[in-house]
Ligand SMILES: [Zn+2]
């Protein structure tokens with residue numbers, strides 16, 4: 001064993017793999033008992049060695065070695081003009097990879113195509129070959145990115161080709177009037193976001209007639225980001241685009257979609273665009289070897305709710321790993337679930353490194369920052385003056401930030417697709433890199449790091465979106481009617497749910513039926529609402545003393561993050577919220593770190609509106625249907641930031657918020673309740689523990705974030721008269737997650753049982769039935785009761 005590799009190595013359970021990183025999922029080929037081979041693989045991996053030597057607390061429970069993959073180059077298609085080939089050659093691209101050629105050939109032949117391969121596999125060349133070829137021949141192409149920052153990156157990259165006659169421009173919220181005018185009269189390659197398409201380009205389509213009439217290609221980049229409610233909105237924006245292009249005589253543009261590795265990419269393309277598409281998933285690009293470590297933080301000194309044992313937080317452990325790597329000048333990206341977590345990790349890593357350097361080597365990066373701050377951070381990371389970056393999701397991060405030596409993922413990122421997308425930011429050809437998943441102290445993370453065979457081999461999910469959601473469909477049908485009168489044929493474009501929604505809009509006077517079509521009655525109304533969040537303007541976070549804008553928070557999050565007395569963290573700086581004014585949409589803050597963090601507490605009530613589907617397992621029932629949820633933030637808890645230990649509670653007076661949404665619920669009748677009660681089981685605690693654990697495991701089956709869904713449970717719920725556990729979509733009109741839970745109920749509840757019963761705590765801990773987001777501070781809770789309840793429910797699930 002080479003020096004410097006700690007003895008702890010022998011506790012690893014390394015699995016050799018012979019196939020490349022997913023989408024071609026590695027197959028386990030047996031445990032390697034040749035310690036020496038594994039040790040040399042690790043010794044070669046500088047990032048992993050530094051982490052093992054420096055951070056001795058806790059241990060990786062598993063290290064997977066994913067070997068390098070050679071590339072498969074293709075030939076330039078003969079239809080790509082010489083000028084383009086030369087321009088790419090001048091930038092060092094001698095030949096395209098095979099997947100780029102296959103996708104480009106489909107598009108050139110007029111077939112819609114979705115290219116779904118790993119991060120940094122060069123998807124852009126796949127869509128740029130046909131798009132720029134057609135632009136040089138006099139057609140136009142539209143490029144749509146989920147963020148302005150990504151569109152700006154792509155514009156810079158296209159302009160750097162230095163092609164005469166390639167008139168490219170961004171059209172976004174940052175463009176000046178002159179830039180917009182230039183773009184409208186001259187741009188052949190236009191880069192924008194779905195938001196701008198929705199609120200400016202489509203409503204003003206008549207002024208863009210020249211552009212739309214020659215539109216040959218529509219590129220939808222990073223399309224895996226269009227999921228849930230936002231994805232459903234984008235799907236309708238694209239249907240409106242198809243209609244507008246047809247109106248201006250465009251010949252039905254070809255859609256080119258680029259996505260990270262996702263399941264069923266063609267189905268995703270169909271949900272988004274309403275059209276069939278070819279899928280290309282065989283990645284021809286090369287990549288360096290990657291060591292993937294699964295790390296469980298050590299148990300903490302402090303005790304949690306009800307005296308349970310708690311682990312050190314994933315963010316604190318990530319900060320230690322980040323500091324260790326940055327000190328050795330290893331460029332590292334740390335992905336953190338929450339905005340606050342990203343700030344906290346950057347701040348803690350900086351504190352550890354303080355003595356080493358005057359210049360901050362570590363920064364935080366997240367949505368809500370002003371664009372100039374984000375561009376400055378990206379540039380610093382690219383040139384190497386910044387060594388570590390703690391960031392929220394991959395989608396917010398500039399796409400050109402790849403090829404890092406190490407990636408730290410603090411907590412399960414929500415989907416297998418995101419896991420591989422984030423890990424894919426590490427590694428460049430010919431160099432070995434490390435990716436680390438640091439488990440949070442919750443049921444899903446614990447379940448996954450202890451089941452590496454699931455974590456590393458589970459197929460990547462399909463994206464979930466539901467364009468038939470009437471709450472999403474209605475504003476787009478109104479907007480569409482404002483753009484061009486809606487005909488019977490148009491309704492087909494918007495899907496089978498459109499007829500009922502149009503009828504309702506006509507009844508309520510928002511559309512008017514004439515002989516030939518439906519017309520908008522709000523033609524002169526203000527711009528339509530936004531695509532992200534509830535359509536309300538975000539809450540501005542403003543420094544009270546100076547009036548300086550610190551950042552923004554969306555409406556639903558404002559109740560939880562910037563209520564009176566909340567501690568709000570921004571770019572490593574703590575702020576105390578003096579006052580939240582929901583009418584003026586502003587939170588007034590003062591700088592300073594009070595030495596504690598805050599968590600909002602809330603109450604939730606559920607009323608059933610309709611049952612859509614149901615099944616019975618013996619006496620137990622599982623239903624799926626429409627519900628009304630009423631949530632109210634009633635107070636907050638102050639906690640120690642390092643251990644999460646409770647310091648105090650404060651009441652709050654915020655208005656309730658109502659949600660009409662969909663839910664899946666499990667119920668057990670009186671006779672069975674009594675059986676459990678007779679066995680000494682605390683029924684309310686059992687239902688509550690089951691609610692927490694099944695909420696925790698649902699992301700594995702429904703491709704949601706833990707915070708996309710909410711739960712309610714009761715020993716005897718007034719809505720059902722039975723012991724009940726509800727799990728609902730946290731979005732107006734639903735988002736498809738609860739429905740997936742219903743469809744996968746048997747597997748979901750079985751995994752939930754395994755997660756609870758398999759935890760070695762006695763009475764429940766954050767790894768099984770406790771939840772950090774619990775509105776009642778994890779009381780009451782019965783771990784034993786949850787297992788008994790699940791046994792009862794699952795007992796008849798096969799029948
Ligand atoms: Zn436990």
Ligand SMILES: [Zn+2]
Pocket residue numbers: 688692771773774775776777778779
């Ligand atoms: Zn709870």
